[in-house]
Amino acid sequence: MAAPFDLSDDTVIVVIGTGAGGGVLSNELAQRGVSVVALEAGGRYLPEDYVNDEWESFGQLAWLDPRTTSGDWRVARDFSGLPAWIVKAVGGTTTHWAGASIRFQDHEWKAATTYGPVQGANLLDWPIGAEEMAPWYDLAEKKLGVTRTNDIPGLPGCNNYKVFEAGAKALGYKEVHTGRMAINSQDYDGRLACQQTGFCFQGCKWGAKWSAAYTDIPRGEATGNLEVRERAHVARILHDDAGKVTGVEYFDADGNLQMQKARAVCVAGNSFESPRLLLNSASSMFPDGLANSSGQVGRNYMRHMTGSVYGVFDKPVKMWRGTTMAGIIQDEARHDPSRGFVGGYELETLALGLPFMAAFLDPGSWGREFTTALDSYENMAGMWIVGEDMPQETNRVTLNHEVQDQYGLPVANVHFSDHPNDIAMRNHAYRQGIAVYEAVGATRTFPTPPYPSTHNLGTNRMSENPRDGVVNKWGQTHDIANLFVSDGSQFTTGAAENPTLTIVALAIRQADHIAGELSRGNL
Amino acid sequence: MIETRPRKGLTRRALLSRSMAAGASLVVGAGFVAGSDAAWALETQALRPETMATLIQMARDIYPHDHLADEYYAIAVKGYDTAEAAEGIEAGIAGLNAAAQGKGHADYLGISWERDRVDILRSMEDSAFFQQIRGGLVTGLYNQKAVWPLFGYEGESFSQGGYIDRGFDDINWL
Numbered sequence A: 001m002a003a004p005f006d007l008s009d010d011t012v013i014v015v016i017g018t019g020a021g022g023g024v025l026s027n028e029l030a031q032r033g034v035s036v037v038a039l040e041a042g043g044r045y046l047p048e049d050y051v052n053d054e055w056e057s058f059g060q061l062a063w064l065d066p067r068t069t070s071g072d073w074r075v076a077r078d079f080s081g082l083p084a085w086i087v088k089a090v091g092g093t094t095t096h097w098a099g100a101s102i103r104f105q106d107h108e109w110k111a112a113t114t115y116g117p118v119q120g121a122n123l124l125d126w127p128i129g130a131e132e133m134a135p136w137y138d139l140a141e142k143k144l145g146v147t148r149t150n151d152i153p154g155l156p157g158c159n160n161y162k163v164f165e166a167g168a169k170a171l172g173y174k175e176v177h178t179g180r181m182a183i184n185s186q187d188y189d190g191r192l193a194c195q196q197t198g199f200c201f202q203g204c205k206w207g208a209k210w211s212a213a214y215t216d217i218p219r220g221e222a223t224g225n226l227e228v229r230e231r232a233h234v235a236r237i238l239h240d241d242a243g244k245v246t247g248v249e250y251f252d253a254d255g256n257l258q259m260q261k262a263r264a265v266c267v268a269g270n271s272f273e274s275p276r277l278l279l280n281s282a283s284s285m286f287p288d289g290l291a292n293s294s295g296q297v298g299r300n301y302m303r304h305m306t307g308s309v310y311g312v313f314d315k316p317v318k319m320w321r322g323t324t325m326a327g328i329i330q331d332e333a334r335h336d337p338s339r340g341f342v343g344g345y346e347l348e349t350l351a352l353g354l355p356f357m358a359a360f361l362d363p364g365s366w367g368r369e370f371t372t373a374l375d376s377y378e379n380m381a382g383m384w385i386v387g388e389d390m391p392q393e394t395n396r397v398t399l400n401h402e403v404q405d406q407y408g409l410p411v412a413n414v415h416f417s418d419h420p421n422d423i424a425m426r427n428h429a430y431r432q433g434i435a436v437y438e439a440v441g442a443t444r445t446f447p448t449p450p451y452p453s454t455h456n457l458g459t460n461r462m463s464e465n466p467r468d469g470v471v472n473k474w475g476q477t478h479d480i481a482n483l484f485v486s487d488g489s490q491f492t493t494g495a496a497e498n499p500t501l502t503i504v505a506l507a508i509r510q511a512d513h514i515a516g517e518l519s520r521g522n523l
Numbered sequence B: 001m002i003e004t005r006p007r008k009g010l011t012r013r014a015l016l017s018r019s020m021a022a023g024a025s026l027v028v029g030a031g032f033v034a035g036s037d038a039a040w041a042l043e044t045q046a047l048r049p050e051t052m053a054t055l056i057q058m059a060r061d062i063y064p065h066d067h068l069a070d071e072y073y074a075i076a077v078k079g080y081d082t083a084e085a086a087e088g089i090e091a092g093i094a095g096l097n098a099a100a101q102g103k104g105h106a107d108y109l110g111i112s113w114e115r116d117r118v119d120i121l122r123s124m125e126d127s128a129f130f131q132q133i134r135g136g137l138v139t140g141l142y143n144q145k146a147v148w149p150l151f152g153y154e155g156e157s158f159s160q161g162g163y164i165d166r167g168f169d170d171i172n173w174l
């Protein structure tokens, strides 16, 4: 049957969420002839709808449904209702993302083995490794048109990058370049080259940056095998007496409850909503939530060890001109415990506009110490730190029954506290970032605290042994054969790299597996 | 609508003749606050004009930028001049004045040194009132498109074709 599909059609695969995981999975299944209904809580916005204005764009695209926070992270104090900065729209957070697309280092698939025991950390090796993932990374890089792969040239360096590069070289760093970016340095795949507009976080109006919203989603729809229902918020996953998933209940655009039957369900709502949905689907058969016999649903929440460093110079930089994330230093990404921590981190340039800089440079601070920093906005350069953080069982997403969303469903509470390894790594990164800018004459530097999380990982993690995690190496839940997890919540550990290339590679691989299982009659 | 531009027909002399100095650069008259250079005036609806003048000074003391005229601070806080918000704001400003009086000043606006005003703000920075005003200013002040150029920020760039031909890599001092 071709799209649109009937609510009672129980042959379709239902995908929940259409971001990096769900959007790619939906298209890849559709390309393989599988019928898919993708349910997306957000609306549909395309390049002509995006706005070059930080707060207006935030209001247009960000996930603003209520959430609550706890733990000793500063986000819980400064942005208590906004633990994450992610998107609610067709295409998910790939509308907002900066495009940095780097592979895990080989050893990062085996963090427990490589790092050895780390007190308080719930480290585990992934049940898959570098060799197995290599061909899927190849496909992901081709799909995204990643620069510096497949003979695609790197992007040109903008002002913010030039400052960063000069400082890095002065410090003796070797692996410094304009990044592997899912941003076109030349026309690619029917999309324009980057025009250096500088609003990558607000949705690329040129379509130069890859986003599922205007690539995978329309291509999947063009096959006739994919129906995307926007403004469809899934409330609950249903199952039968045999413990198999049978469909989902969702609120449609008019707020009416609908039921879509399914042959299998793939959850890809990002790392807060995916576990929330499994927990909210608790039943008498599964009182702790679906796929939660291990008790690991919602646990091991990771957000990457992050932070930023801004430097002020005596002359203009104008960092807002050009790609938001315009270059990388990779020398610190290695695992080298002599630095006082396990794992590594990347330094990547970052630019914020004046409105976001005021909100995020040092949330809550005021007075001349703060305002003289903004007075030098034109002379500022910026970088972001992204490193591996330790999975901890107590960092977790739970249901907060005291607070309900617009549908009366308990919201996600996000509890997070840094591990001592995270703190040691952040302090090292602050020192190195500051040194980079001081090497080119910074007169003042700012070790800026982490923003609301943009990378959200680990809350339905992959494990060899069903006791240790929620899904197996295919993203299939250990407990329920026709229930899959398809987003960043599958991550066993976070590695130092930005996660999306890996989410996309896993989604392509999962689509191939599900299509294979369907044709073998196993699903 | 609240005007932040000089009211029609109100000359500088006429305005100044109908008002009293309130702080360094503000004047207060019946139903309005204005810049002492009469470049702008704000008619108040629900708040007392003295309260509005104090609020504007407080906003500047929280986020002082010497190159920003008071007008931008006035725009940033004028949203509190509503029937719903007025009671809380009047109470908050009364508290601020009481703190100033406790230190021997006539009121908050009567304190000449920024340092002394900031001491008072520091002592109340955990209060809900202070946090309301400070939090509101983060967008109220810095998200005004008119202030962006005063910090060098260029804002929207798509309509001009981005910066590919307009200096994305024009840094010349490295």
Ligand SMILES: Cc1cc2nc3c(=O)[nH]c(=O)nc-3n(C[C@H](O)[C@H](O)[C@H](O)COP(=O)(O)OP(=O)(O)OC[C@H]3O[C@@H](n4cnc5c(N)ncnc54)[C@H](O)[C@@H]3O)c2cc1C
Residues within 6 Å of the ligand: A016, A017, A018, A019, A020, A021, A022, A039, A040, A041, A042, A085, A086, A087, A088, A089, A090, A091, A092, A093, A094, A096, A097, A098, A099, A100, A101, A201, A232, A233, A234, A235, A268, A269, A270, A271, A273, A274, A277, A325, A453, A454, A455, A456, A486, A487, A488, A489, A497, A498, A499, A500, A501, A503
């Ligand atoms: C500002 C910013 C910059 C970033 N830059 C980079 C970068 O440079 N490199 C990188 O690798 N990563 C980057 N990221 C992270 C990247 O965007 C995410 O890792 C990625 O999009 C996550 O994919 P996902 O499929 O897990 O979730 P998402 O892409 O967030 O998609 C989840 C979707 O599910 C929908 N949904 C949730 N719950 C429900 C429900 N109950 N019913 C229906 N739909 C639902 C949501 O509305 C959303 O559309 C960035 C993120 C941000 C915010």
Ligand code: SF4
Residues within 6 Å of the ligand: A183, A193, A194, A195, A196, A197, A198, A199, A200, A201, A203, A204, A205, A206, A207, A208, A209, A322, A323, A324, B162
């Ligand atoms: S800088 Fe390039 S990638 Fe970013 S929004 Fe502009 S054109 Fe798109």
